[in-house]
Amino acid sequence: MQQYLLSIYQPDGDPPPPEILDPIMRDVEAVIADLREAGAWVFSGGLHPPGTATVLTLKDGEVLTTDGPYVEGKEHLGGFTVIQAPDLDAALAWGRKLARAITLPIEVRPLAHGSGG
Template sequence: MKQYLLAVQADETKLETGEELAAQMARTGKVTDDMKAAGAWVFVGGLRRSHATTVVRPANGTVTMTDGPFAETKEQLAGFWVIQCADLDEALSWADKCAQACGRPIEVRPFASDPEDAA
């Protein structure tokens, strides 16, 4: 089995409120329950908005810390699932369900299985 990150991307200028958010949480909770039942679920987490981000950047033997997201873009990482699947096709199938449930783009990225994969 391989592990995959299903990263939820969100446009923070268009976040849902009230009933929309409750419906979205119910849908994504159902997908998470389905993942658990199928043995694919490892971990899930929602993230605070990007203003709560701190970037720690190495440079010349020291680090700098700055507030805010690393990239200046409309879409920010909003949450994620970590799943385990036999292959990428199975991970993409789960990502399809996640995207439909939360109404947001899902980035699928395999975890590195050895040091060469991480480069």
């Protein structure tokens, strides 16, 4: 089975207040539970804000260290889920469920062969 990365893009700034975020997170947990029950879930993770990132860049034979995100933008990668699915259509169906639950854009991308899957 092919593995797919479901990337969650969220806007920069503070998260919504608990009265908005809590029901969303319950819906996300329900999708994760469905993924687990279907045997499609591989693993998931949320990320700290982009300001906590450290970027390593090779330049002139030296690896430079820079604090902060690689690219400044209005949104950032906030979390991800890796799933396994028989084909892209099945992965997109899971992506749609996650998008409905989290109310944020989801990018669905197959993992390249040889990436551990």
